[in-house]
Amino acid sequence: MNVQSKAVVLKFQNGEVVVRLDMARSPITATRLLNALPVSTPFTRIGSLITIPLDLGSLPETFEVKARRGELCYRPNTKQLILATEDTQIGTRINPLGIVVSNIDLLDSIKPGIVTIIPVNIEGKAS
Numbered sequence: 001m002n003v004q005s006k007a008v009v010l011k012f013q014n015g016e017v018v019v020r021l022d023m024a025r026s027p028i029t030a031t032r033l034l035n036a037l038p039v040s041t042p043f044t045r046i047g048s049l050i051t052i053p054l055d056l057g058s059l060p061e062t063f064e065v066k067a068r069r070g071e072l073c074y075r076p077n078t079k080q081l082i083l084a085t086e087d088t089q090i091g092t093r094i095n096p097l098g099i100v101v102s103n104i105d106l107l108d109s110i111k112p113g114i115v116t117i118i119p120v121n122i123e124g125k126a127s
Contacts, residue, residue: 011116018102026095029058052081060093070100
């Protein structure tokens with residue numbers, strides 16, 4: 001049986017990555033993200049974090065303060081999406097949204113610029 005999962009594509013100047021969303025981890029924030037898309041916005045890279053300003057109006061939904069390589073999270077106190085390029089201690093509460101499922105090595109070469117984020121459905125097999 002095939003099921004469709006929610007995902008987003010982040011299109012950077014030098015390529016794109018697909019992030020499979022885990023709607024159960026931060027359901028309010030994930031829903032608000034999907035409702036805000038598509039969006040094109042400038043982003044920066046600070047150390048191991050790609051930071052994308054986007055006010056989703058969400059409060060912390062978890063007590064998570066660490067992001068894994070390839071994890072997309074929302075940082076409520078700064079109103080930013082963050083994409084970790086390596087395992088990172090964030091220091092403030094974050095709302096985990098999903099994980100990169102394609103082209104993860106692109107994260108190492110992304111330079112600041114414009115990112116376009118669009119929603120997509122990806123098919124998978126139900127277990």
